[in-house]
Amino acid sequence: MGPDIVVPVVGCMMIVAVVCLPFYFKSRERREMQRTLRAAIDKGQQIPPEVIEAMTKSVKLPPTRLRDLRTGVIWLAIGIGVGLATYFGDFIHGNGDFEGLGIACIPAVIGVAYIVLSFFNPNKEERV
Structure with a gap:
């Protein structure tokens, strides 16, 4: 094998x-x-x-503004990380095709959607 x-x-x-x-x-x-x-x-x-x-x-809690915002920031960071890795990987190796940037858009757009939803979510996080 x-x-x-x-x-x-x-x-x-x-x-x-x-x-x-x-x-x-x-x-x-x-x-x-x-x-x-x-x-x-x-x-x-x-x-x-x-x-x-x-x-x-x-135990599943309803989504809150803060939880949506945190989730959105994490997804956006993943998208930016994949995009930067693709950009610098292609830049260093000299291909110049940057094919992974399209894939990086998927988590980035999910992150932006969560961030936008956090502004419209009426549930506020209770402080303990």
Whole structure:
């Protein structure tokens, strides 16, 4: 097996790992929490209603202005980084085709969209 086979296979395996492993670890964490609660119930301890409510409610929070702005700045920085890497990479190697600049526009435009949405989002971030 040469590098022309190993590199794509490892690349695909890394994509699967990045997508699947967080689900696995979240499930494992949830299983451990349930095991702990079962042990406490078996010993006769009372479970506070706040714990049960925290486990059953959805933890996904609505988007806020600050969260949209942060997400937009991160996406914009990724787009600028890809664009600069393409520009300087082509500049140094002398190709002059700058083909990656079109790809850099995708995260940059997503970032600009998030930044614009942050101005129209009525939800404000609560300070703790």
